[in-house]
Amino acid sequence: MSEQSQEVRKLAAHALEDDEALGKVVEDLSGSSRRTRQLAASALALVVKDAPEKLDEHAGALVDALNRPEAQTRWECLDILTVLTDRDSRTCEKAIAGAETALFDEDSGPVRLAAMRFLCTLGATTENRSEKVWPLIDEAIQCYHGDIEFQDMLVAVVDFSAGKLSSQVKHALAERMRFDAENSKGALKRRATQIIENVS
Structure with a gap:
């Protein structure tokens, strides 16, 4: 285990035991040091796995942390918010x-x-939210088709398709996936077909 991994685990363990320590780690998300912000985000990603309720009151700080320049802080905070x-x-x-x-x-x-x-997790919660996030999900499906992350993105879209979507979003999602369901092979075809079945 790397020195950084050990540091992250120690931070997370301390934060799980002590609310004051947890508050300090959350504060570190808005600190001036990139390394400190990344360590904090990684530690909180471990905390949310063991005790998500401890981060309920800190959701606002996690939203704010999406404005940090470094990728790792943002993806860890998005995972926590999910x-x-x-x-x-x-x-x-x-x-x-x-x-x-x-x-x-x-x-x-x-x-x-x-x-x-x-966005897929949030959009699946209510019809209103599904309409709010659908244009973004739709654009991403078109932009990243064929990218290395696309298959994992589609797994999220499968979950989205099983959520509380409005009838307009269901129809638009089925239309978006129809080409892949009819013309693709393998995992892409299976997932596209599953999405259409979920919204039909």
């Missing part, structure tokens, strides 16, 4: 603007994928 969406979708909805910027980040595949997962 977990928190079921717990506090109203606060997480404020992350749409940051997620949109991340979705079209030209330099980082992991940031784009984390944004897609977040």
Whole structure:
């Protein structure tokens, strides 16, 4: 295990035991040091796996952290917000603007994928939200078709398609996936077909 991994684990363990320490790690997300912000985001990504409820009151700080320049802080925070969406979708909805910027980040595949997962999870919660995020999801499906992250993005879209979507979004999603369902092979064809079945 690398020195950085050990540091992250230690930070996360301390934050899980002590709310004051957790607050300090959350504060570090807006610190001036890139390394400190990345360590904080990585530690909080471990915290949310073990005790998501501990981050409920800190969702706003995670939304704010989507404005940091470095990719890792943003993708870790998007992953955390994806977990928190079921717990506090109203606060997480404020992350749409940051997620949109991340979705079209030209330099980082992991940031784009984390944004897609977040938007699909949020959009699946209500019909209204499905309409709000659908234009972004639709554009990403077109932009990244064939990219290395596209298959993982489609897994998120499969989950989205099983959510509480409006009838307009269901129709548009089925239309978007029809070409792949009819003309592709392998995993892409299976996922496209599954999406159409979910919204039919």
